[in-house]
Amino acid sequence: MADTRVVPVSSVKYGLKAETTFGSGIDVSGDDGTAYLTQPVVQAQKPTFNILRESRLLSGRGSVKNAADTVVNTKGGTVTMPFEMLATPRTLAQHVLLVGQENGQSGSILHEMEIDGSSNSDSIGGTISGGLPHSCNLAYYPAAGEGIKVCGVVCSDLTITGDVAANNGMISMSGNYFSGFSNPNSATTTLEQTFNGTWVAAETTYFNVLDCATRTLDVEGAATQVFIMKSFTFNISNGINRVGFDSRGNAEAYAFPEYVVTGSLVIKYDDEFDYGAANNVIQDFLDGDTLSLNIICGDSAPDAEGEMEINAEIQYTGDPGQDLSEGGIFHTLEFECVQNSSTNAFDISTFKNEAVTVW
């Protein structure tokens, strides 16, 4: 008789825990007792092993492939996994670190990740100190004895989105995890794993785009004009590549050749942003102007959970489009972030009163 077991989508969870040694399992003693940080996703996607499989029809085999002539190589591959969730204070701070490989902490505790062309790691794989550089063990857990532990996990890309008309205004994030540890063994990436630690519950505080009290953008000669916002999106990618191989064929390092931040902003057509003299968004595009963008979610510089600040130096990458609705005309501004002298291309500050080492 066939088995009647059903695995509800919601019964699968996944968690992250920062590594202290690049690519090594935190608990490799059998069952994994690590206190993973549960990620607040609705549907946990399965990690995908991207390895080499070559299937050849050799001469002399006739007209069909032979079972003995296929080659599978788990060394030298990657493991990837997509994610999508509402941003919470810890998950946002940790994921911008996972993609940007940079973190500054101040006060109690403001986490700042900046992309400036020099602060972000060009490569990781050496010593980890104080949680930096930042890579994780990822635990994907459908059931006891059926878990997948992926080591050396960072983010290859991260998208942060806020839209007054989506998710009830909650700011969300999505992206992809990346690992160069594709060859399962007991010391690192592992299959058939039981995770029996006490996982840390997902947070319940969120960011709401309707809390974005400060929204300013330069336009032509006028600095820090206030805009009315419908939505924003930032996409951060680091172009990650795995480098080298250890005795198991797993990565010795990751290289981050280029940090790219692009995005879009949908703001209202009004007297601050129009097609007239001094406030002309089209002229900004035609002139190739570099414009300062500031969005603060919260009533001040972030000093409480659910607050963050984004600063970006942007250049429009296309002619400002239009979003037509009953709310009037809105500009659709596609941009990329660029380093502007000493001003960071992009930086994001979030409040979470935890040190990186706790993650």
Next chain:
Amino acid sequence: MKLKAKLNKIHRANPNGVLCDAASLDKLRDGEVVDLPEDAGNELLNMGFVEKAKTKTKKEAK
């Protein structure tokens, strides 16, 4: 511990996700000083949603 809400931030406290009881959370939202158990109070302090209420000494009160 006696705490007072930061009124521009306390609205983000999820009543189903914090240790503070709903009645106390309501009072905090109304701007009242509330005496909370250590664990519930420390959680809200860590989140940055409240601050310790200033208690006046007798001398100051006069």
